[in-house]
Every structure is written in structure tokens, then in C-alpha cells.
Amino acid sequence: MSKKAIIYARVSTLVQDTDRQVTDLQNYANGNGYEVENIFTEKISGAKKNEERAALLEAIDYATANGCTILCSELSRLGRNIDEVLKSVIYCKENKINVYFQKEQLSLFNADGNEHPFLMIMIATLSTCAQIERESIRFRMKSGYDNYRAKGGKVGRKEGYRVTIEDYETKYPQLVKDLRDKANGAKGSLYSVRALAERYEVNPSTVQAISKMLKAA
Incomplete structure (x- = not known):
């Protein structure tokens, strides 16, 4: 009997797509006895709060209601804000929702249904690394913009542009x-x-x- 699962995939910008994540997770599901019932994707920064991430909330609600494992390509797809990631993990843990992170090869629960013994330590460590990486990216971007401005460049919206x-x-x-x-x-x-x-x-x-x-x- 196959196990029920859903796929959750996220990218940060509109120019990116989630196809690779979905394909990799579908292949993992096919090879490990999972039947994927639904796929949730979104294009939004991982730094956003959980309540701003509609697809993530829908995925967790669906998994809760249908007893599905959530398949995720890597921990950073769940978020790059350690506090928000831990909120999601704690909610899933308390409601017995298993989440599998493909890159880290880490599940909230083992095959016997017991919680991974070092789960919270591993999640906190990996989330902190993701948050540090995000802050490093922001630092490099700011440095690049500052250097560009120093040479006379202009950044921002073009003159006359209106927010839609x-x-x-x-x-x-x-x-x-x-x-x-x-x-x-x-x-x-x-x-x-x-x-x-x-x-x-x-x-x-x-x-x-x-x-x-x-x-x-």
C-alpha cells in the first residue's frame, strides 16, 4: 500500500520556477512508495512570515487533514527565517505530520513513527545556516549597489514607473x-x-x- 504525500516547492523570485524541485521530489516519491496527492508551489521570499505564505499554509492544512507526508527539496525551501521555520516544524511535530527534506535526507519522524532523536538540534542548526546565508546575500547585494552608485549608476524604478x-x-x-x-x-x-x-x-x-x-x- 502506497503512502500518501504532498509536494511543497518554493522559489524566491518570479523569474525562477519550481519545476526542478517538483520533478526531483516526484522521482523520490515514485522510488519510495509514496503517492503524491497534491502539489503546492509558490514564488515568495523565504524571509517572509508564515502567515504571508499562502501555499505553505495550504500545504500544512492539507497534510493535517489528509494524513500526508510533506516532501520538500531542502530545509531552506521551508524558509530562511529560523523563527518561522521552527514554528512550522513544531506545528508539524505536534500534529504528527511528517516532513522529508530531500537534500538533507532528514525526516521529522523515523520509519517507526518515532521522532528523530536529534531533530530540533539539526533543524535549528540548518535554519541558522540558511539565515546566515540570506544575510550574506543581502550584504553582497548592498555592497554591489553601493559600488555601482559610487561610480554614478542609478538603481530603483525607472522615472515615471507606477506601482501596480x-x-x-x-x-x-x-x-x-x-x-x-x-x-x-x-x-x-x-x-x-x-x-x-x-x-x-x-x-x-x-x-x-x-x-x-x-x-x-
């Missing part, structure tokens, strides 16, 4: 969804400008700008 609702949907997908719900008549303190700005750690003017775009659409 699609830009906001890419950067703040869950915030745009909440504001659409509000525009469709949902009520409650959750949808106030201040509450949404605090929840998604953005400037209130950003919430107001998105709301104005949605009303004009």
Missing part, C-alpha cells in the same frame, strides 16, 4: 487578499488600516494605497 496592484500582490499576497475581503464587505478590527499595517509590518500608507487601487478596479 500586481506588484503589491507579488510582495504582499495575504495583505491584498485581506483587503479584497474587506472591499467585498467583510467586517471586523482585523481589517482596520492600523491592524493590517501592524500584522504585515508595513506602513499604513501602503495599506491605504492598496485599498485605493482595489476600490478603483
Whole structure:
């Protein structure tokens, strides 16, 4: 009898794709007795908070409801923020949801159903490495931009460019969804400008700008 599984794949930018991750994980499933019931993919920074990552939340909910193992290509696909990664891992551990990371060859639970004895130590160590790598990338990018500016280069949007609702949907997908719900008549303190700005750690003017775009659409 095959084991039930889902695939979760993530890339950080719109120009990347998840095809390789999905193919590798499907091949792993085929060779290890898993039947893949669903595939969840998203294009979003791993530094984002879990509540901003709709596909990740849907994948965990689906696995919880259907008793599936989550197949993930590597730990950094789950996130590059150690606090958020540990939240996901602890939730899955407490709800007996197994997660397999292909690159690290690490599962939350062993074949006998027992928790991996060094699980939390390994997760914390690997997550810290992923976070350090992200910070190093940001440092190199900033250094490159500073050097480019010092030589007279200009960075940023071209003159006359206007931010579109699609830009906001890419950067703040869950915030745009909440504001659409509000525009469709949902009520409650959750949808106030201040509450949404605090929840998604953005400037209130950003919430107001998105709301104005949605009303004009």
C-alpha cells in the first residue's frame, strides 16, 4: 500500500520556477512508495512570515487533514527565517505530520513513527545556516549597489514607473487578499488600516494605497 504525500516547492523570485524541485521530489516519491496527492508551489521570499505564505499554509492544512507526508527539496525551501521555520516544524511535530527534506535526507519522524532523536538540534542548526546565508546575500547585494552608485549608476524604478496592484500582490499576497475581503464587505478590527499595517509590518500608507487601487478596479 502506497503512502500518501504532498509536494511543497518554493522559489524566491518570479523569474525562477519550481519545476526542478517538483520533478526531483516526484522521482523520490515514485522510488519510495509514496503517492503524491497534491502539489503546492509558490514564488515568495523565504524571509517572509508564515502567515504571508499562502501555499505553505495550504500545504500544512492539507497534510493535517489528509494524513500526508510533506516532501520538500531542502530545509531552506521551508524558509530562511529560523523563527518561522521552527514554528512550522513544531506545528508539524505536534500534529504528527511528517516532513522529508530531500537534500538533507532528514525526516521529522523515523520509519517507526518515532521522532528523530536529534531533530530540533539539526533543524535549528540548518535554519541558522540558511539565515546566515540570506544575510550574506543581502550584504553582497548592498555592497554591489553601493559600488555601482559610487561610480554614478542609478538603481530603483525607472522615472515615471507606477506601482501596480500586481506588484503589491507579488510582495504582499495575504495583505491584498485581506483587503479584497474587506472591499467585498467583510467586517471586523482585523481589517482596520492600523491592524493590517501592524500584522504585515508595513506602513499604513501602503495599506491605504492598496485599498485605493482595489476600490478603483
